[in-house]
Amino acid sequence: MRNLFLNPVMNKEFKLRFRSFKSFLGLAFYLLALTILIVGFIYLQTQNSPMGLFRPDQSREMFMLLAFIQLGLILFITPGLTAGVISGEREKQTLNILLTTNQSSTSIIMGKLVSSISFLLLMIIASMPIYSIVFLFGGISPGQVLLILIFYIFTILVFGSIGIFFSTIVRRTIIAMVSTYGVALFLIGGTAFLFTISMAVNSMGAMPANNPVAYFFAMLNPGFILFGFLEPNAFNELSNQIGFGIDVPLWAAYLVSYSIIFIIMIVVSIRKLRPNMKVKSEA
Numbered sequence: 001m002r003n004l005f006l007n008p009v010m011n012k013e014f015k016l017r018f019r020s021f022k023s024f025l026g027l028a029f030y031l032l033a034l035t036i037l038i039v040g041f042i043y044l045q046t047q048n049s050p051m052g053l054f055r056p057d058q059s060r061e062m063f064m065l066l067a068f069i070q071l072g073l074i075l076f077i078t079p080g081l082t083a084g085v086i087s088g089e090r091e092k093q094t095l096n097i098l099l100t101t102n103q104s105s106t107s108i109i110m111g112k113l114v115s116s117i118s119f120l121l122l123m124i125i126a127s128m129p130i131y132s133i134v135f136l137f138g139g140i141s142p143g144q145v146l147l148i149l150i151f152y153i154f155t156i157l158v159f160g161s162i163g164i165f166f167s168t169i170v171r172r173t174i175i176a177m178v179s180t181y182g183v184a185l186f187l188i189g190g191t192a193f194l195f196t197i198s199m200a201v202n203s204m205g206a207m208p209a210n211n212p213v214a215y216f217f218a219m220l221n222p223g224f225i226l227f228g229f230l231e232p233n234a235f236n237e238l239s240n241q242i243g244f245g246i247d248v249p250l251w252a253a254y255l256v257s258y259s260i261i262f263i264i265m266i267v268v269s270i271r272k273l274r275p276n277m278k279v280k281s282e283a
Helices: 008-018 021-048 056-082 085-091 095-099 105-126 142-169 173-203 212-219 222-230 232-242 250-273
Strands: none
Touching: 021 056, 021 105, 056 105, 056 142, 056 173, 056 222, 085 095, 085 105, 085 142, 085 173, 105 142, 105 250, 142 173, 142 222, 142 250, 173 212, 173 222, 212 222, 212 250, 222 232, 222 250
16 A cells, blocks of 8 residues: 555656646645635625624635635646646657556556646645635534535545546547546536436426436536535425435435546556556556
8 A cells, every 4th residue: 555655656746746836836826816815705795794794694605605616626627637647658658668667557547646636635725724714704614614625635536537547548638638628527517407407307297206317417516515515404405395306415426426436437547557468467
């Protein structure tokens, strides 16, 4: 296990990503943008308030806005960070050299995955102190913040594995990137669109009162899950009105389905990295 995550591939990627001044300049601008957004939101709300106060419900709205902005950032950046890690090595003609080392396919794939998403994880963790401003005004518990942080990390790993998958099976980086963004777009916008269609069909009486089809599309959409974490009462009421007909919580279905996607993407990537070699020779 130690050799799996502490390997030369990961060490090289970490040095290339974290020794660049541009990386930390980008991190600084990102945190500055979040700070300006929060200060501006508080300023506008206090200016419109008769007493000039920032209420807990307004603090909760601000946190929800930041949470969805952060999720959008994750879903937009992660495919771009991971879709070229293997195909890029192939285009630079350095992949064969990498495969001649004593590193197994598993350590190479996991090293590329962790190193490619590490900067995004750093951005999210670095923004947590800014998020903690909401504790000054109430409306959000520390447990919710921790839960959403775990949700972010899990989602990053899954979408990162999709990028690694296409980067491994596709030779050209641009094609791998387009394919990864296509899958990500389906999981974000496509599932929301199909959810809306299934609800419209259900409202016309063309489907049974219970709507498991809508449940299936909702459990694949990260936005629905994040909304359920932020507004559990409103989300439960909405779920009861829709009538999914399935008692399993959406977050549990999301966890199981995305874990399956992650495992499939990683296993296939490991096997396709050395297509002409058996798995036993890599152990």
